[in-house]
Every structure is written in structure tokens, then in C-alpha cells.
Amino acid sequence: MGCDGGTIPKRHELVKGPKKVEKVDKDAELVAQWNYCTLSQEILRRPIVACELGRLYNKDAVIEFLLDKSPEKALGKAASHIKSIKNVTELRLSDNPAWEGDKGSTKGDKHDDLQRARFLCPVVGLEMNGRHRFCFLRSCGCVFSERALKEIKAEVCHTCGAAFQEDDVIVLNGTKADVDMLRERMEERRxxxxLGKKTKKPKAAELVSRADGSEESPGPSRLKTGKPEDTSLDAKEKKVNSAPKNTAASGSAPGKAGKPPCGGTKRSIADSEGSEAYKSLFTTHSSAKRSKEESAHWVTHTSYCF
Incomplete structure (x- = not known):
């Protein structure tokens, strides 16, 4: 059995067998997870944030994603759970002093070690390249290796000293089981x-209703005396009519109708019981009076006339 030109086909060219499952290169997968943004597929650069599922993002990529309100917005699984900037935490990463970046391979004559990580654990010193499990704290954003948290057990952060709980520990780029557990915690937290917001609303409404009720209810002084104020028109007219009579009886000036009358007779300062130094301050004192010879024949600028 032959084809045109006398070629003999082989068995794998004629018989279709089961498709082979393509194996993903683990090294390439680790490089993509730990060195590139999950949302924009760009190289990670500070500020770097992480979501509640343990995925790494560039902060500017997340902000652009949240600000994009167009209907053509590509909403993938990587960012479908991010509703606001509060759903991500900015990470505090420790730089790896052995990482040179692209400085040594500018001419292309040097091998790039992709497993050399930019960051490391500040406690144990393990590199954050995907071969070791790393996690971060939601309370402060500090990043540690899981080995450091197991070996040095504490209720506060190893670098900043902030208190944290078990729910605050989130594994970075964890397995499928880790992601499922973190998703359950995220849903419970939200x-x-x-529920907390719903309980706050009725409390605020109760406080407003109590404030309105206290304004409408009479004060304690009114309840004790039992004499409510007269608010009728007749009472107001009586008050208005009685005001001019009181001013006429007192004999005060029309401009001073509202002031209560002073003493019946006026007493001079000279007849008062004050000291002589105090009396000398006034013009009615004997030291302030001048004789006709001492006084000038022209008017001074002062308001005193002797």
C-alpha cells in the first residue's frame, strides 16, 4: 500500500490514537507566578499587592482594572473577586542582596538564572522563587516563609510587631486546596x-428617633411644677400691653425701657464712703475744681467746662 510517489505511510499517520496530555513546564510556571502580574502579565514592580486568594498583582494594574467601567472590560477569573482596592493588601517585601537583575546580562553573554528571586524571607533567608511556601499577613502586609511561622511561633509579626490571628495568614500562590480554603474564608469575612453594616443601620435609626423624642417631650422642670407655659394669643397680648405700663410707671427714658430701674435717689461720689484717692478720679471732687482765676478764658478741647 503506497501513496503518490511511492512513499509508504507509517501507522501513526493513519491511525488516530488518544491525544497526549501536554505537560506544563514547572519552572516556567513558577517564573510566571512569582515574577509576573496575574492581571496584566507584566513584570512585577513595586508597589506589589496581593488579593485574598494569594495572587500577586501590580497595584497600578488593579487600579486601572477597577476604574475601567466600559462594557468591553475583560473580566477574568484572576480578578473577578476584587471589588475595591480594600480587597487587596500592599506587601512589604525584603530585597534579596544576591539578585542582580538584568545588570550582568546586558550584552547577552551571561546565563540568566530564573530561579534566583528578587525577594527573600527576612527571618529564615529563603528565596521567594516558588520552591518554598510563602505567606503574608493581612493586618500589616509583611511577607514570610511558612517555615519561619512554624519554627518561630508568635502572636505578633516578626518585623513590625503587629498582632495577627490565624485567619490573617494567607498563602501566596498556593495549591488548589489552599485556594479553596482561602475562598471560603473570604466569603465568610465578607x-x-x-451583617455588621445591617446591624449598624437600625442602631443609627434608633438614636435619631430617641433624639426626636427627647426634643418633643417636656423637660423635667415642666413636669415637676406642672405649670405649662401659656402659648395662646391672649397671653402674648397681655405681655405686650403690660410692657409700656411698666415703663411709664418707672419714669425711665424710652430708649431704656427694657432695663430695670436703679435705686430711688442718686448719690454723689463725694458723699460715698470710698477712699480719697478713688474720689479724686472724678470731676466732682474738690481737687478737680478750679477757681475763675485759674481757669482760662478760652474753650479747651476737653469736654469739661468749669
Whole structure:
């Protein structure tokens, strides 16, 4: 059995067998997870943030994603759970002093070690290249290796000293089981936040209603005396009519109708019981009076006339 030209086909060219499963290169997968943004597929650069599922992003890529309100917005699985900037945490990463970046391979004559990581664990010194499990704290954003948290057990952060709980520990680029567990915690946390907001609203409404009720209810002085104020028109007219009578009886000036009358007779300062130094301050004192010879024949600029 032959084809045109006398070629003999082989068995794998005629018989279709089961498709081979393509194996993903683990090294390439680790490089993509730990060195590139999950959302924009660009190289990670500070500031770097992480979501509640442990995925790494560039902060500017997340902000652009949240600001994009167009219907053509590509919403993938990587960022479908991010609703606001509060759903991500900015990471505090420790630089690796042995990482040179692209400085040594500018001419292309040097091998790039892709397993050399930019960051490391500040406690144990393990490189964050994907071969070791790393995690971060939601309370402060510090990043550690899982080995450091297991060997040095503490209730506060190893670098900044902030307190944290077990729910605050999130594994970076974890397995499928880790992602499922983190997703359950995220949903429970958001559900508690919604219930907390709903309980705050009725409390605020109760406080407003109590404030309105206290304004409408009479004060304690009114309840004790039992004499409510007269708010009728007749009472107001009586008050208005009685005001001019009181001013006429007192004999005060029309401009001083609202002031209560002073003493019946006026007393001079000279007849008062004050000291002589105090009396000398006034013009009615004997030291302030001048004789006709001492006084000038022209008017001075002062308001005193002797």
C-alpha cells in the first residue's frame, strides 16, 4: 500500500490514537507566578499587592482594572473577586542582596538564572522563587516563609510587631486546596461585614428617633411644677400691653425701657464712703475744681467746662 510517489505511510499517520496530555513546564510556571502580574502579565514592580486568594498583582494594574467601567472590560477569573482596592493588601517585601537583575546580562553573554528571586524571607533567608511556601499577613502586609511561622511561633509579626490571628495568614500562590480554603474564608469575612453594616443601620435609626423624642417631650422642670407655659394669643397680648405700663410707671427714658430701674435717689461720689484717692478720679471732687482765676478764658478741647 503506497501513496503518490511511492512513499509508504507509517501507522501513526493513519491511525488516530488518544491525544497526549501536554505537560506544563514547572519552572516556567513558577517564573510566571512569582515574577509576573496575574492581571496584566507584566513584570512585577513595586508597589506589589496581593488579593485574598494569594495572587500577586501590580497595584497600578488593579487600579486601572477597577476604574475601567466600559462594557468591553475583560473580566477574568484572576480578578473577578476584587471589588475595591480594600480587597487587596500592599506587601512589604525584603530585597534579596544576591539578585542582580538584568545588570550582568546586558550584552547577552551571561546565563540568566530564573530561579534566583528578587525577594527573600527576612527571618529564615529563603528565596521567594516558588520552591518554598510563602505567606503574608493581612493586618500589616509583611511577607514570610511558612517555615519561619512554624519554627518561630508568635502572636505578633516578626518585623513590625503587629498582632495577627490565624485567619490573617494567607498563602501566596498556593495549591488548589489552599485556594479553596482561602475562598471560603473570604466569603465568610465578607458576609460578616455585610451583617455588621445591617446591624449598624437600625442602631443609627434608633438614636435619631430617641433624639426626636427627647426634643418633643417636656423637660423635667415642666413636669415637676406642672405649670405649662401659656402659648395662646391672649397671653402674648397681655405681655405686650403690660410692657409700656411698666415703663411709664418707672419714669425711665424710652430708649431704656427694657432695663430695670436703679435705686430711688442718686448719690454723689463725694458723699460715698470710698477712699480719697478713688474720689479724686472724678470731676466732682474738690481737687478737680478750679477757681475763675485759674481757669482760662478760652474753650479747651476737653469736654469739661468749669
Amino acid at each position: 458576609q460578616r461585614a455585610k
